[in-house]
Amino acid sequence: xxxxxxxxxxxxxxxxxxxxxxxxxxxxxxxxxxxxxxxxxxxxxxxxxxxxxxxxxxxxxxxxxxxxxxxxxxxxxxxxxxxxxxxxxxxxxxxxxxxxxxxxxxxxxxxxxxxxxxxxxxxxxxxxxxxxxxxxxxxxxxxxxxxxxxxxxxxxxxxxxxxxxxxxxxxxxxxxxxxxxxxxxxxxxxxxxxxxxxxxxxxxxxxxxxxxxxxxxxxxxxxxxxxxxxxxxxxxxxxxxxxxxxxxxxxxxxxxxxxxxxxxxxxxxxxxxxxxxxxxxxxxxxxxxxxxxxxxxxxxxxxxxxxxxxxxxxxxxxxxxxxxxxxxxxxxxxxxxxxxxxxxxxxxxxxxxxxxxxxxxxxxxxxxxxxxxxxxxxxxxxxxxxxxxxxxxxxxxxxxxxxxxxxxxxxxxxxxxxxxxxxxxxxxxxxxxxxxxxxxxxxxxxxxxxxxxxxxxxxxxxxxxxxxxxxxxxxxxxxxxxxxxxxx
Amino acid sequence: xxxxxxxxxxxxxxxxxxxxxxxxxxxxxxxxxxxxxxxxxxxxxxxxxxxxxxxxxxxxxxxxxxxxxxxxxxxxxxxxxxxxxxxxxxxxxxxxxxxxxxxxxxxxxxxxxxxxxxxxxxxxxxxxxxxxxxxxxxxxxxxxxxxxxxxxxxxxxxxxxxxxxxxxxxxxxxxxxxxxxxxxxxxxxxxxxxxxxxxxxxxxxxxxxxxxxxxxxxxxxxxxxxxxxxxxxxxxxxxxxxxxxxxxxxxxxxxxxxxxxxxxxxxxxxxxxxxxxxxxxxxxxxxxxxxxxxxxxxxxxxxxxxxxxxxxxxxxxxxxxxxxxxxxxxxxxxxxxxxxxxxxxxxxxxxxxxxxxxxxxxxxxxxxxxxxxxxxxxxxxxxxxxxxxxxxxxxxxxxxxxxxxxxxxxxxxxxxxxxxxxxxxxxxxxxxxxxxxxxxxxxxxxxx
Numbered sequence: 039x040x041x042x043x044x045x046x047x048x049x050x051x052x053x054x055x056x057x058x059x060x061x062x063x064x065x066x067x068x069x070x071x072x073x074x075x076x077x078x079x080x081x082x083x084x085x086x087x088x089x090x091x092x093x094x095x096x097x098x099x100x101x102x103x104x105x106x107x108x109x110x111x112x113x114x115x116x117x118x119x120x121x122x123x124x125x126x127x128x129x130x131x132x133x134x135x136x137x138x139x140x141x142x143x144x145x146x147x148x149x150x151x152x153x154x155x156x157x158x159x160x161x162x163x164x165x166x167x168x169x170x171x172x173x174x175x176x177x178x179x180x181x182x183x184x185x186x187x188x189x190x191x192x193x194x195x196x197x198x199x200x201x202x203x204x205x206x207x208x209x210x211x212x213x214x215x216x217x218x219x220x221x222x223x224x225x226x227x228x229x230x231x232x233x234x235x236x237x238x239x240x241x242x243x244x245x246x247x248x249x250x251x252x253x254x255x256x257x258x259x260x261x262x263x264x265x266x267x268x269x270x271x272x273x274x275x276x277x278x279x280x281x282x283x284x285x286x287x288x289x290x291x292x293x294x295x296x297x298x299x300x301x302x303x304x305x306x307x308x309x310x311x312x313x314x315x316x317x318x319x320x321x322x323x324x325x326x327x328x329x330x331x332x333x334x335x336x337x338x339x340x341x342x343x344x345x346x347x348x349x350x351x352x353x354x355x356x357x358x359x360x361x362x363x364x365x366x367x368x369x370x371x372x373x374x375x376x377x378x379x380x381x382x383x384x385x386x387x388x389x390x391x392x393x394x395x396x397x398x399x400x401x402x403x404x405x406x407x408x409x410x411x412x413x414x415x416x417x418x419x420x421x422x423x424x425x426x427x428x429x430x431x432x433x434x435x436x437x438x439x440x441x442x443x444x445x446x447x448x449x450x451x452x453x454x455x456x457x458x459x460x461x462x463x464x465x466x467x468x469x470x471x472x473x474x475x476x477x478x479x480x481x482x483x484x485x486x487x488x489x490x491x492x493x494x495x496x497x498x499x500x501x502x503x504x505x506x507x508x509x510x511x512x513x514x515x516x517x518x519x520x521x522x523x524x525x526x
Numbered sequence: 527x528x529x530x531x532x533x534x535x536x537x538x539x540x541x542x543x544x545x546x547x548x549x550x551x552x553x554x555x556x557x558x559x560x561x562x563x564x565x566x567x568x569x570x571x572x573x574x575x576x577x578x579x580x581x582x583x584x585x586x587x588x589x590x591x592x593x594x595x596x597x598x599x600x601x602x603x604x605x606x607x608x609x610x611x612x613x614x615x616x617x618x619x620x621x622x623x624x625x626x627x628x629x630x631x632x633x634x635x636x637x638x639x640x641x642x643x644x645x646x647x648x649x650x651x652x653x654x655x656x657x658x659x660x661x662x663x664x665x666x667x668x669x670x671x672x673x674x675x676x677x678x679x680x681x682x683x684x685x686x687x688x689x690x691x692x693x694x695x696x697x698x699x700x701x702x703x704x705x706x707x708x709x710x711x712x713x714x715x716x717x718x719x720x721x722x723x724x725x726x727x728x729x730x731x732x733x734x735x736x737x738x739x740x741x742x743x744x745x746x747x748x749x750x751x752x753x754x755x756x757x758x759x760x761x762x763x764x765x766x767x768x769x770x771x772x773x774x775x776x777x778x779x780x781x782x783x784x785x786x787x788x789x790x791x792x793x794x795x796x797x798x799x800x801x802x803x804x805x806x807x808x809x810x811x812x813x814x815x816x817x818x819x820x821x822x823x824x825x826x827x828x829x830x831x832x833x834x835x836x837x838x839x840x841x842x843x844x845x846x847x848x849x850x851x852x853x854x855x856x857x858x859x860x861x862x863x864x865x866x867x868x869x870x871x872x873x874x875x876x877x878x879x880x881x882x883x884x885x886x887x888x889x890x891x892x893x894x895x896x897x898x899x900x901x902x903x904x905x906x907x908x909x910x911x912x913x914x915x916x917x918x919x920x921x922x923x924x925x926x927x928x929x930x931x932x933x934x935x936x937x938x939x940x941x942x943x944x945x946x947x948x949x950x951x952x953x954x955x956x957x958x959x960x961x962x963x964x965x966x967x968x969x970x971x972x973x974x
Contacts, residue, residue, distance in 0.1 A: 067904060107830050114825040115893040117901035134904050163837050166862065170840050174792040174860075180684040281788040284680035316628065318605060319621040328613070331673030334681050347681070350626060369680040401621050408624025412641060415574055416907045469684075491673065491719045492666035523790065 056227050056250055059424040060243060061235035061417060069134040070147060071233035071421035073355050075429065076224035076258065078204075079126045079197035087204015090124045091168055091212055092220045097122040097131065098167075099160035101149035106160055109146060118143045120150060123353060125342065126198050128429075130355040132418055137237040144246070152253040154221065161214045168209050172201075177522050180286035180369060180469040181347055186526050187278055188288045188467040192362050193267050201526035226258040227251065231428070233421035266360060267292045273511050275466040275480060279473035280522035284369035286469040289382060290362045293340065293458040297357070298430040303442035304454035305340045311394050311402035311451075312385070313338030313365065316350050319405060321398070322365065322385060329498060330488070332370050332378050339364040351413055354422025357429045363459050372471065376479045376486035379466060380508040387461050393452035407443040410436045462511070473519045481514040548899055548933035549926055551912070554748050558756065560764050561736035563924050566751045567743040567916070569909045575744035576641045576910035577650055578917045579658070582739075582924075583732035584634040585708040586850060587769050592717065595675065595710020596728050598631040599718055602671050603725065604638060604733075605629075608660045611653055619653060631708050634850045635921035641910045644745045648754055654740075655758035658733055665722045672718035679715050686787045686794060690962050694796050694856070697783040698958040702774035704853055734765030739920050744909035774800075774852060777956045785962040792840055793861045793963045797874055798854040800956035801847035806928045811848060812935035813947035814855055818844035819894045820886055820944065821877050822857055828877045832859070838866045850922060854958075855951060864963055871959065881948040885941030895936055902933075 059071075081088045097120050100106040113119070116139035123130045131151065135143035176183055186201050193199040204212075230250060234243060269292050295301040313320040315337050318328065322336035337346075340363055342356040365386070370378045394402070414420040414436060423435040432438050470476050479486065487506045494502075553567040584597045607613035620627050625642040640650055663671075682688040692707050699705035709715070718725075740759070742751050777800050802810040822829060822844035832839040840860040847853040861870050906912050919929045 067907070069907075106834055107825075110825045110830070114823070115896040115900070117897050117899075117904055119904075134907070136900050136903050139900070159835075159837075163834065166837065167840060170792055170860075170862070173790055174840075178684055178686055178787075178789060178791055181681065283683050284677075286681075286684070317621075317626070318617050327674050327677070329670070331670035331677075333677035334674055335677075350628065368677060369684075370677070371680070401618060404622040405624050408622075408643065409626070410624070411643070412574060412624065412626060415571065415909075416911070418907065490670075492669035494666075 057231045059233045065236040067134050068140050068236040068238050069417040071132045073130045073231040073425050075229045077126045077129050078202040086200035086208040088220050090203045092217045093122045093124045093129045095164045096154045100155035102153040125356040128355045184286045184288040184467045184469045188290045191465050192290050196267050226255045229258045231425045235417035273464045275517040277473040277519045278469040278522050285375040286369045287367035289466045290364040291464045293361050293363045295458050298432050301454040304451045307402045308451050308455045309338050309340045310406050311398050334368040337366045354426050357426045377488045381505050384505045384508045399448040403443050407440050410439045477517045480512050547930040549929050563739040564755045565741045566748045571909045574909050575644050576913040578741040578913040579638045580739045580920045581636045582737045584632050586633050586703045594706040594714045599675050601629045601631045601636045603663050606663045606667050608656050608662050637917050651754040652758050659762050668722045669719040686791050693783050693785050694960050698798050701772040731767035735762045739924050743913040780954050781958040783960045787964050791964040793864045793867050795859045796960045797857045798958045799952045801855040801951050803852045804848050804922050806931035809943050813943045814846040816894045817944050818846040878952045885945045
C-alpha cells in the first residue's frame, strides 16, 4: 500500500511558505496530518494552557457557518474524526476518511481549521473540559501526574515549565478573546505543515494548498528560542501527596541531545538497552520487574512519550528544542518505594560507570535499527515522522537512524551517555500516600532492605545489599511535599 | 495435507458496491488434525507481518472461587520461557528482530501478539509453538510474576473507572463469571503466590490446540504459513477439559450501588442492562450495537442536549455487549455536578423508554450503518491494526467470517428491530445503576 514510501515522501516548497509532506498511494483512505509549529511554549507567560484551549476548541467546536452539532451530524455517517495533539512546540490535527467521502470531509476540515466559529458556548464547554481534565483526570492518574510534575520542575523558568494543558487557575481566567488572538498570531502559514497521504489527486492537493494559502495569514509573530533550563546541581525530590494505594515514580534530568545532534543515535541505543518502552528487553524491566517483581514495568526515555500507559509506540510531532532523560518506575507497593528509587539510581550509575556491555550494545542496536522500520508503518505515522524530519532538518527518520547505527560503536554510546546524563543532577518525583514518612526515609539515608515471597539467587541477594544502602544524596531541605490538589 | 475446513473469501474493497463484505481482504482458514485453527490474511502492506495468537480462555473461564485473575496471570507466565528458549533467549531473538511483542487478556480470551519483518516468520512460528507446548515455569518465577500482576493492579488502581468497573460487575451479576473483572479480586491477586499448582492446572486445561487460533496477517504467502504451522504446531496434543461456566439467572428487579472515591473526581454514572450473548445469526447484537450509537453517540439527541447544549455532562457514551455469555449494555456519563446525577440518570432512563416506545427514524438508522462500515474501514491502516480488529471476533467464533455476518445483520436491521431489542433487553428489572462520587468537600468546592 505504500511502496517505496521513502522515495515518494516529498517535501515541497511549491508555495513560498507552506511546507507539504505528501504520500500519494492507492489506499482507499485519505489521511490528513496538519501541524502548526506552535504549542504550549508559545503560551503567554500569564496564560498557561492557551495553546491547548485554542486547539481543543478548533477540534471540538463549531465553525463560522456550522454549529458543533451540525458538524457532528455531518461527520457521523462517514465516521470522520478530527483529533488534536498539543505539545510544547507543535499542535497536530489528524484525521482519516474513506475516499468515498473525501470531498465532504475536507469541506468540514477546512472550515474547522480555517474559519473556526469560536462561539461562547463551545468555549465554556471546552474550558470546563480542560479544567476537569486536570482535576478529575490527571489527578486520578498517579503516573501521568508524576510525569507532569517532573516536567514542570525540570523546565521551571522556561517556556516548557508549565503543564501543556495549563493550570486550573490559569484556564479559569482565559477568555474567548485570548483564544482568538492566539489563533490569529499562531495559526499562520510560516507555522504550517500540510501532511496528506493515500488516495487523493494532485488537483485535490493543489486546491488544498490554495485554501490554506488564501485563508491563513502569512507569518506568525516572532518567538525567541527557549533558554535551556537552569537546573540546579544535586538530587532533589518532590512528593505529591494524595490518598492512593501505591507509589508512582518518575525521575529525570535535562539533556542537550535533541534529534538533530550527533549524540542522538547513540543515546537512542543506550536508552533502548536501559529501558525500551513497554518491551521486556530493557535492563530496568529485567532487573526490577522480572528478577524482583517490584512492579508492572520500568522504562527510560530521551524524548517525550505522552500517554505512555496507553500506547506502545511514541507519537510523532512532539518535537522539541530541549529534551530530558527520564526513568519511569511504575507504581510500587509503599514499603518498596525507597528500594525502587535506589535501584533505578544504582542501575543508572552502574551503566554510566561500567558502560554498556558489548552484547547489550549489539542487541539494542539491532533492535533499534530494525524496529525503526515499523514506526512509520501507517500513513499517519509516516506523515508525522516526515514533518518532524523537516522540522529537525534531518534525513527521513528510518534512513537517518539506520545510517547512524551502522557506524555506531559501543564507545560512542558510552561517551554520549556520559556527556548527556548526569546522575548527580536529578529530580525525583513520587506520588504517594504517606508523604512525610517517605520524605523521612529518603532523607535519612537508612538502609531500605527488600523482602521477597520466594528464594532469590545469591547474586541478587548480594546486589540487593548494595542497592538497599545506595546513597541518594538527598537532604530533607531538598525534598518538597506538595498536595495533589495544588498541581499542576 | 488434510484441510478439515477451508474457506477462501474474497470481496471488493469498494464500500460503495452495495453487498460487499465488510472485511475486504481474502483469507484462508483451516483446522489442523489436533484442532488448532489457522487463519491467514495476506495484505498489501509490505514487509511487515503480525501474528495474533488467540486462546479462548479469559476471566470468564475462572470458575473456581478464590482463583479470579488467573487467565491474566497466565498471560504473564507465558513469557517465562522453555527448555529450548529460556526467557532470556526468547527475548534476545525478538529484540534482534526489532519486533514489537506483547499480550492482553479479556473476559473471553487471551491474545499474544508479535509484529515483525516477514523474513522472521519461521523463527516467530517456531518460538511461539515452543512456548505454547513446552512452557516451563518454576515456583519462584511464578511467585515473582504474581507480584508484577499486583503491580499492574496498582497502576490501574488510581483510576476511579477501575473501581467503577469492579462494582458494576459485582452488583449486576450473581453467578456469571463476568462478576469479577479480568484483573480479578484484589484478595485473589494477593493470594496468587500461594497458588502455583492451580496455575499449572490452568495452563494444562486451556493452552491446547482446540482453544487456540493463530491469526497471521501481513506480507505472507498462505502456503508457507500453513507449512510452518504444520511443522511446529502439528504435534501439539489436544486436551480434554471443558469448563462448566455458570449461567446467570434472570434478574428480577433493578439494582443500584454507590461508590465513594477518596480523591476529587467528577461524579460518574454507570447504567448497565443485562444484554444477550454475542450472535451473528440473530439481530440481537447488531440491534443493540446500533441502539448504542443512535441513543448515546456524539450525534445523538441526548448527547447534544446533555453535553453540548446544557453542559451538564462532560461525556456520555454507551457500549453494547459482544461477549460469549450474556453481558451488559452499559451507558456511562461523567456528570459535572453531583446535584445533577439524578437528573442525568432520569434523562437516560427516559431516552431508553423512548426507544422502547417508538421505532427510530429510518434515515438515522441508515446513518448508523454507514458509520459502522466506514469506521471499520478507517481503522484498517496496517496489518497489525487489521489483526487487532479480527482478534476479538476470532475469539468469539474462531473465524473472521463472523464480522461479515454481523455487518450483514446491521444491514438488515429495521427500525422495528431496534425497538424490539430495547423492549427485550433494556428493562428496569434487568438494570443496575452505579454512581461514583468524590469526597464531599471537593463537591462543595466544585459547586461554588
